Amino acid sequence: MKERLREVSKNCYVLSSDKNQVDIHVYLSKKLLEDFTEDEAIKQLYNASMLHGVVSPVIGMPDIHTGYGLPIGGVLATDYEKGVVSAGAVGMDINCGVRLITTRVFSEEINKDLLSKILQAISKRVPQGVGKSSMLKELRKPNLEGIAYEGTEYYIKKGFGRHEDLNRIEDYGCIKGASVSAIPKSAMERTDQLGTIGGGNHFIEVGRISQIFNEEIASKLGLYKNQIYIMIHTGSRGFGHQICTDYSQIMWNNSHKNQTPAPQKGLACAPIFSEDGQNYLKAMACAANYAFTNRQIITHFVREAFVEVLKQSESKLGLDILYDVAHNIAKREKYDGKWLLVHRKGATRALPAKHEDNPNCFKTTGQPAIIPGSMGTGSYVVLGTDRIKSTFCSVNHGAGRIMSRKQARSEFTREDLIKQMGNVVTIAKNMKSLLDEAPLAYKDIDEVIFTLVEAGLTRPIVKLTPMGVLKGEGDEA
Structure with a gap:
């Protein structure tokens, strides 16, 4: 498959289908293409192009790697009236997104001892790891109706944050159309994980802004050199995972009835306006709102931890949300006058300036996209240019793996991980449990970011450098 890619513009490679009019676009730098070994991921994009009602092109981002059905780093748009929705093309962890919080604290004010105390204070409040639940009963037994219909605002009213936070969350923290009635019973049993970050690549990171690429825009966004930030990366936890699992099975079982064949179960789909399609979208919205709420509750606990350790008021510390962006989501959006359902799996939205x-x-600036690297390297805030519409206003969501978790565990030792982490503080009880998240298990974040910059789709605003990270154990993605 890799050999069939042909370059059509800077860092953009095309694979034309011999069976329909849908092209596959893959964004890779020369270096990323040279090192690329995942033909299976390209094949998954090709398979996705065969689904009913797909709109050209199907897109692979520079962080692309093989996933369940659609690769991680995949974007799939379908005709909203005649196309399909695929649970697997959204992903297992629905709305596994990233939130960036800024502060009025600067790196020279934070030493390793203070940083460790901050991470410990957050850790006491926010459980980490697969299957973990909050110590607060109201978060173990959440009001799902409230989350479904009000989203993040429901828990802000209960004291978990500020009302103005809503203006800094995609869809204001509530995707419309959610219905609890569409949630499978098995998923209802997995709603006990609000206020937790899970395992896999989920984390809470404290770091500093290490590089400014555009001072004027950075200043408009409230971003300054050496400013301390907090980044939260987590999603809908086991709740969203179960919804994806169950609806993938339902769509697969009903593919004949719905007349929506798929080449593999991970791409099982249903017509958007079929019973299965509508029920999935209602359940997906519930999980997305759960994820927004999850990050909001964690934000509340992070604010508490900073106030406790630094012994200053919230207002003095700042602790303001820059933005909260979703990935692993399907959204109704208009392009060239036509309504589409855009699936972003391991991809995130980056609306350019003046977008409605x-x-x-x-x-005036465009909506910032927050793109984390691995736990020992950098992350970026970027903006989409006017040309970003060629990817349905989508950018990559991270660095992207180059090693499976199993391979990373077998190749790296505890000492390797410590060396790769450098001066980054972590308070993990067992460093060996984090071997699968070693920085060298991921692509070079700089190479990935500048692939789209050189393609003219994005512009970097700031680079973020981690100082301390809190991660959970387990294989949850």
Whole structure:
């Protein structure tokens, strides 16, 4: 498959289908292409192009790697009236997104001892790891109706944050159309994980802004050199995972009835306006709102931890949300006058300046996309250019793995991980449990970011460098 890719513009390679009019676009730098070994991921994009109602092109981002059905780093748009929705093309952890919080604290004010105390204070409040639940009963038994219909606002009213936080969350923290009635019973039994970060690549990171690429825009966004930030990366936990699992099975079982064949179960789909399609979208919205709420509750605990350790008020510390962006989501969006359902699996939205769907605070700058690297390297805040519409306003969501978790565990030792982490503080009880998240198990984040920059789709605003990280154990993605 890799050999069939042909370059059509800077860092953009095309594979044309011999069976329909849908092209596959893959964004890779020369270096990423040279090192690329995952033909299976390209094949998954090709398979996705065969689904009913797909709109050209199907897109692979520079962090692309093989996933369940659609690769991680995959974007799939379907005709909203005649196309399909695929649970697997959204992903297992629905709305596994990233939130960036800024502070009025600067790196020279934080030493390793303070940083360790901050991480410990967060850790006491926010459980980490697969299957973990909060110590607070109200978070173990959440009001799912409230989350479904009000989203993040429901728990803000209960004291978990500020009302103005809503202006800094994609869809204001609530995707409309959610219905608890569409949630399978098995998923209802997995709603006990609010306020937790899970395992896999989920984390809470404290770091500093190490590089400014555009001072004017950075200043408009409230981003300054050496400013301390907090990044939260987690999603809908076991709740969203179960919804994806169950609806993938339902769509697979009903593919004949729905007349929506798929080449593999991971791409099982249903017509958007079929019973299965509508029920999935209602359940997906519930999980997405759960994820927004999860990150909101964690934000509340992070604020508490900073106030406790630094012994200053919230207002003095800042602790303001820059933005909260979703990935692993399907959204109704208009392109060239036509309504589409855009699936972003391991991809995130980056609406350019003046886009009508931008929150008011980002009308002139465009909506920031927050792209984390691995736990020992850098992350970026980028903006989409006017050309970003060629990817359905989508960018990559991270660095992307180059090693499976199993391979990383077998190749790296505890000492290797410590060396790769450098001066980054972590308070993991067992460093060996984090071997699968070693920085060298991921692509070079700089190479990945500048693939789209050189393609003219994004522009970097700031680079973020981690100082301390809190991660959970387990293989949850």
